[in-house]
Amino acid sequence: xxxxxxxxxxxxxxxxxxxxxxxxxxxxxxxxxxxxxxxxxxxxxxxxxxxxxxxxxxxxxxxxxxxxxxxxxxxxxxxxxxxxxxxxxxxxxxxxxxxxxxxxxxxxxxxxxxxxxxxxxxxxxxxxxxxxxxxxxxxxxxxxxxxxx
Numbered sequence: 001x002x003x004x005x006x007x008x009x010x011x012x013x014x015x016x017x018x019x020x021x022x023x024x025x026x027x028x029x030x031x032x033x034x035x036x037x038x039x040x041x042x043x044x045x046x047x048x049x050x051x052x053x054x055x056x057x058x059x060x061x062x063x064x065x066x067x068x069x070x071x072x073x074x075x076x077x078x079x080x081x082x083x084x085x086x087x088x089x090x091x092x093x094x095x096x097x098x099x100x101x102x103x104x105x106x107x108x109x110x111x112x113x114x115x116x117x118x119x120x121x122x123x124x125x126x127x128x129x130x131x132x133x134x135x136x137x138x139x140x141x142x143x144x145x146x147x148x149x
Contacts, residue, residue, distance in 0.1 A: 010086035013054055
């Protein structure tokens with residue numbers, strides 16, 4: 001067990017169990033998740049450093065909910081953590097986001113990060129890269145091809 005004091009609250013966590021869990025968890029590649037993960041790491045590094053000490057990978061939330069607000073999306077992400085928290089009413093603010101916790105029982109609690117407002121940018125699928133168009137034959141190549149037959 002690892003003891004952490006973060007934002008004035010004491011945590012007792014199983015860092016290795018959290019790290020193993022989030023390392024083994026596959027990344028969701030749907031457009032809304034990709035929009036979330038790409039922008040979150042680039043625009044809010046403080047959130048990354050907050051969760052890093054818990055062994056939590058912020059690009060792999062256990063739950064992700066979004067609301068469309070026109071040009072932007074407002075996300076709420078949840079991350080389970082093995083361990084216990086000293087103050088079950090813990091709240092913390094990073095940038096414009098709120099972090100709170102809820103008891104999940106059985107030696108776990110869940111971080112809830114709300115008010116994550118990110119621009120709406122949907123990327124092309126990572127695994128569906130565009131294939132290059134075949135090169136067109138020029139007139140001379142076509143003409144020479146006719147004589148070879």
